[in-house]
Amino acid sequence: MTIIDGKLTKHYVRVWDYCHELLRSNPGSTVQVGVTVNPDQTTYFHKMYLCFKAIKEGWKIERRRVIGLDGSLLKGTCKGELLTAIGRDASNQVYAIAWAVVDIENKANGKWFLELLTEDLNLLDGGGFTGLPEATKEVLPNVERRQCARHICVNFRKTYTGMEFNNMFWAASFSTVESEFLRKMDDIKEVNPNAYENLLARHPHTWYRAFFRTDVACEAVENGIAECFNAIILDARKKPLLEMFEKLGYT
Structure with a gap:
């Protein structure tokens, strides 16, 4: 070599x-x-x-x-x-x-x-720009900072396992309006209040669509x-x- x-x-x-x-x-x-x-x-x-x-x-x-x-x-x-x-x-x-x-x-x-x-x-x-990290x-x-939702999900599922939590997380992340996001988060809260608090502590406005700026023309929640x-x-x-x-x- x-x-x-x-x-x-x-x-x-x-x-x-x-x-x-x-x-x-x-x-x-x-x-x-x-x-x-x-x-x-x-x-x-x-x-x-x-x-x-x-x-x-x-x-x-x-x-x-x-x-x-x-x-x-x-x-x-x-x-x-x-x-x-x-x-x-x-x-x-x-x-x-x-x-x-x-x-x-x-x-x-x-x-x-x-x-x-x-x-x-x-x-x-x-x-006027969006970026990580x-x-x-x-x-x-002044950049719009986004987190990779996939990485958050991986860390989240280390504690809260199962497809139920996985599906609820992505449903919340893909929410396009705040009211929809809050409903999805309430679904998680009903199943496990600790899981709900865990996600709230991860700055959700950086990983779900409802809070993304529209002029960037990028709806991706992951990197x-x-x-x-x-x-x-x-x-x-x-x-x-x-x-x-x-x-x-x-x-």
Whole structure:
């Protein structure tokens, strides 16, 4: 495998050449690399962000004002996390906007990713846009923040099992008016008051349709489009760093 893929150290040595080549061949793109500086002044790769000019300009013209943010584990020899910003085009299809490799998925790395994305897409304070996740509170305070209902359902069912709770949860989540949502929640309350309180504590206005802004033109209650992208790039996530970036950028 070393003969086929090369040594990891050689891959990381090529990062700077790769970034310069991207900027040469794609003027106006954003490519940033972060390093960790050691006491002996040696540096180690820490993170890398990429957003092509053609992609960000295309998104500004033909986009829906909704962005799904997600992280997925890298499965190659060198571990880490791939952060992605996935939009929806005019046909409601996957539109990969930007991606980054970081050591771990945490608030600091998420904020760094969002700050670069905000500058690239000129999102300002997020007004008029919809997105995920928690880090948007600081970087994009006025964005309409949504939670993935599927993730909430998975966590909810760890305590409250059975198809009955599953069906009632999705009935509530898909409610298009508040009165309907309240009726569905009352159904849950009748079966188990604790389950009702559990869901109320999860900020329901972020995961059921009745409270979603209509001008965004996106009624999805889950982040499935980002999950779909993660599944599509599964093979790429097993590759060494530069091979993975090449597959994300040119396939």
